[in-house]
Amino acid sequence: MEEPGGSERGRAGKPARRHVVAAAVRLFDGAGYEATTMDGIAAASGVSRRSLFRHFGSKEDILFAEHDELFETVTRYLEATPGDDPAATVCAAARMVFQAYVDVPEITVPRYRLVRAVPRLRDREIAMTARYQGAFSRYLARGETTGPRVLAGEALAASVIAAHNHVLRSWLHDPDQPVPWARFDRAMEFVTRSLGAMLRSSGQTAAAGESPRDTVLVAVYPSSTGGTDVLRRVSEALGEGPG
Amino acid sequence: MEEPGGSERGRAGKPARRHVVAAAVRLFDGAGYEATTMDGIAAASGVSRRSLFRHFGSKEDILFAEHDELFETVTRYLEATPGDDPAATVCAAARMVFQAYVDVPEITVPRYRLVRAVPRLRDREIAMTARYQGAFSRYLARGETTGPRVLAGEALAASVIAAHNHVLRSWLHDPDQPVPWARFDRAMEFVTRSLGAMLRSSGQTAAAGESPRDTVLVAVYPSSTGGTDVLRRVSEALGEGPG
DNA sequence: CATAATTAGGCACGCAGTGCCAAAACGAAG
DNA sequence: CTTCGTTTTGGCACTGCGTGCCTAATTATG
Incomplete structure (x- = not known):
C-alpha cells in the first residue's frame, strides 16, 4: 500500500499530487467520471480516501x-x-x-x-x-x-x-x-x-491624436456623422500620424 | 418513466412550482443555502422530498x-x-x-x-x-x-x-x-x-459593399496599409454607400 | 531519546440524488 | 357509482460525496 517516493519523480514540489491526478484521469477516462468513486481513486493512487478530500476538497477539484x-x-x-x-x-x-x-x-x-x-x-x-x-x-x-x-x-x-x-x-x-x-x-x-x-x-473617435502606429488604425463614428465628415476626420487623423 | 434532469414539465399554469420556489427562496434566505435541506423545503412547501427531486432535479435547480x-x-x-x-x-x-x-x-x-x-x-x-x-x-x-x-x-x-x-x-x-x-x-x-x-x-475592410447606413461605420486596416491607400478605400466605401 | 507538532488514516454521520415499488389521484367508459 | 387503466405522488432503501472527530504515524525539535 505504501509507496513513499518510489516510482514517479516529476519535479520539485509535490509529486504525490501529480501522481493522484494522473491516476484519477486514467480512471475517469476508462470507466467514466460518474462511475469512478473516490474509493476507487484512493485505491488506485495508494492514498486514503480521507486524504484525497483533505488535499483536493472534491472529486472535481482533482481534475x-x-x-x-x-x-x-x-x-x-x-x-x-x-x-x-x-x-x-x-x-x-x-x-x-x-x-x-x-x-x-x-x-x-x-x-x-x-x-x-x-x-x-x-x-x-x-x-x-x-x-x-x-x-x-x-x-x-x-x-x-x-x-x-x-x-x-x-x-x-x-x-x-x-x-x-x-x-x-x-x-x-x-x-x-x-x-x-x-x-x-x-x-x-x-x-x-x-x-x-x-x-x-x-x-467616439479612437484614432485621433494617439494613433497606434505599429499596430492598426481603428476609426469609429456614429452613423449620424456624414460621409464627407468621416472622410475629413480620417484625413486629419492620418495627417497627424505617419504614412 | 422518469426523466433525469428534464426539468420542463408544466408549461404554463403551474402555481405549485412557483409556490415551491418561493418557499425554498425564503428558507435559503433565512437559514442559508447549505443549511437548508431538501427535507426542510419539502416540509415547508407541502410536497414530498421525492417529488421535489422529480420536478426540479436538484437543489440548485429550484433556484x-x-x-x-x-x-x-x-x-x-x-x-x-x-x-x-x-x-x-x-x-x-x-x-x-x-x-x-x-x-x-x-x-x-x-x-x-x-x-x-x-x-x-x-x-x-x-x-x-x-x-x-x-x-x-x-x-x-x-x-x-x-x-x-x-x-x-x-x-x-x-x-x-x-x-x-x-x-x-x-x-x-x-x-x-x-x-x-x-x-x-x-x-x-x-x-x-x-x-x-x-x-x-x-x-480587412468592413464598410465596402454593404455599409450599414443606420448604425455605424467601422473601417479597419492593417498598419502596413499606407495612409493614402486607407483614404482611397474609405472613399470607395463611402462612394457606394449614402452620403 | 523524549516530546511536541504536523500529517495521514479510520470511522461514523448528514445529506443529495436515484431506483423501485406501492398508494393515491385522475380520467374515461360501463 | 363502480371499475379499469393511466399518471402522478409518496415512502423506502441504497449509493456516494463531503465532513467532523478521533487515533495512529511521521516529522521536527530539545
Missing part, C-alpha cells in the same frame, strides 16, 4: 487542481505588471494560459473529453474561465468601479477569453497538429484592435 | 428553474428570427433576458444575494450565462464552424453577455432605482459598434 495553481500564477503576473498597455498585458496573460494548456496535453486533452461529456465538469470549466475573465476585467478597470471604461474593460476581457477559448478548442480537437500560435496571436490582435482602442478613449 | 424556461424562450426567439441583422437580434435577445430579470425582483434580488455568497450557486449562474453566450455564438456563426466569422461572432456574443451583466449587476445592487434601460441600450450599442461591424466582413 482542476493544477488549473488553480495556474490561475494564481496569472494573477500574480497581472499584479506585478504595471499598466502601460493593459490590453497587451491581458493578452499576454491569456497567452500564458494557452501555453499552460498546450504544455501538458496528457492532462488537458483527456480532461477536454471529460468536460464535453459531463455537464457538471463543463460548468466547472466555465467557472474557471470566468475567474480569469474577472481578473482581466479588474486589471483593465484599474481601480475604477463605474463609468464607461469599466464596461469597455469587461467587454474586452470577455472577448479575450472568447478568442482564447476559440483557438484553444480548435487545438484540443486536434492535439497532434502544431500549436497554432499564429492563429492565437491573430485572434488576440482581432479583439484588441476593435475593443482595445475603445479602452483608451471610450466611445 | 434556477424559471431561468431554464427563460432560456428556452430566448432560443426559440432566435430560431424564429431570420438573420437580417444578427447583432441587433442578439442584442434584442439579451434585452429579453434583462427584462425577465427586472420583471421579478422578488426572485432575482434574493437570488443575487445567494449567488454572491455561495460559490456553488455562483458557478451555476455563470454556467447559465455561458449557455446564452453559446446560443448567441451559434446564431451569429450562422452554420459556419470555422473561419474568422466564427471568432468575431464568439467575441461579440461574449461582449454582449458582458455588457448585459454589467448593467444588470448595477441594477441588482440597487433594485429600488428605476430600471436603467437607457444604460442597457447604450451598452449594447457600444459593443455592437465595435464588434458588430466586424461580423459582416471580418478583418
Whole structure:
C-alpha cells in the first residue's frame, strides 16, 4: 500500500499530487467520471480516501487542481505588471494560459473529453474561465468601479477569453497538429484592435491624436456623422500620424 | 418513466412550482443555502422530498428553474428570427433576458444575494450565462464552424453577455432605482459598434459593399496599409454607400 | 531519546440524488 | 357509482460525496 517516493519523480514540489491526478484521469477516462468513486481513486493512487478530500476538497477539484495553481500564477503576473498597455498585458496573460494548456496535453486533452461529456465538469470549466475573465476585467478597470471604461474593460476581457477559448478548442480537437500560435496571436490582435482602442478613449473617435502606429488604425463614428465628415476626420487623423 | 434532469414539465399554469420556489427562496434566505435541506423545503412547501427531486432535479435547480424556461424562450426567439441583422437580434435577445430579470425582483434580488455568497450557486449562474453566450455564438456563426466569422461572432456574443451583466449587476445592487434601460441600450450599442461591424466582413475592410447606413461605420486596416491607400478605400466605401 | 507538532488514516454521520415499488389521484367508459 | 387503466405522488432503501472527530504515524525539535 505504501509507496513513499518510489516510482514517479516529476519535479520539485509535490509529486504525490501529480501522481493522484494522473491516476484519477486514467480512471475517469476508462470507466467514466460518474462511475469512478473516490474509493476507487484512493485505491488506485495508494492514498486514503480521507486524504484525497483533505488535499483536493472534491472529486472535481482533482481534475482542476493544477488549473488553480495556474490561475494564481496569472494573477500574480497581472499584479506585478504595471499598466502601460493593459490590453497587451491581458493578452499576454491569456497567452500564458494557452501555453499552460498546450504544455501538458496528457492532462488537458483527456480532461477536454471529460468536460464535453459531463455537464457538471463543463460548468466547472466555465467557472474557471470566468475567474480569469474577472481578473482581466479588474486589471483593465484599474481601480475604477463605474463609468464607461469599466464596461469597455469587461467587454474586452470577455472577448479575450472568447478568442482564447476559440483557438484553444480548435487545438484540443486536434492535439497532434502544431500549436497554432499564429492563429492565437491573430485572434488576440482581432479583439484588441476593435475593443482595445475603445479602452483608451471610450466611445467616439479612437484614432485621433494617439494613433497606434505599429499596430492598426481603428476609426469609429456614429452613423449620424456624414460621409464627407468621416472622410475629413480620417484625413486629419492620418495627417497627424505617419504614412 | 422518469426523466433525469428534464426539468420542463408544466408549461404554463403551474402555481405549485412557483409556490415551491418561493418557499425554498425564503428558507435559503433565512437559514442559508447549505443549511437548508431538501427535507426542510419539502416540509415547508407541502410536497414530498421525492417529488421535489422529480420536478426540479436538484437543489440548485429550484433556484434556477424559471431561468431554464427563460432560456428556452430566448432560443426559440432566435430560431424564429431570420438573420437580417444578427447583432441587433442578439442584442434584442439579451434585452429579453434583462427584462425577465427586472420583471421579478422578488426572485432575482434574493437570488443575487445567494449567488454572491455561495460559490456553488455562483458557478451555476455563470454556467447559465455561458449557455446564452453559446446560443448567441451559434446564431451569429450562422452554420459556419470555422473561419474568422466564427471568432468575431464568439467575441461579440461574449461582449454582449458582458455588457448585459454589467448593467444588470448595477441594477441588482440597487433594485429600488428605476430600471436603467437607457444604460442597457447604450451598452449594447457600444459593443455592437465595435464588434458588430466586424461580423459582416471580418478583418480587412468592413464598410465596402454593404455599409450599414443606420448604425455605424467601422473601417479597419492593417498598419502596413499606407495612409493614402486607407483614404482611397474609405472613399470607395463611402462612394457606394449614402452620403 | 523524549516530546511536541504536523500529517495521514479510520470511522461514523448528514445529506443529495436515484431506483423501485406501492398508494393515491385522475380520467374515461360501463 | 363502480371499475379499469393511466399518471402522478409518496415512502423506502441504497449509493456516494463531503465532513467532523478521533487515533495512529511521521516529522521536527530539545
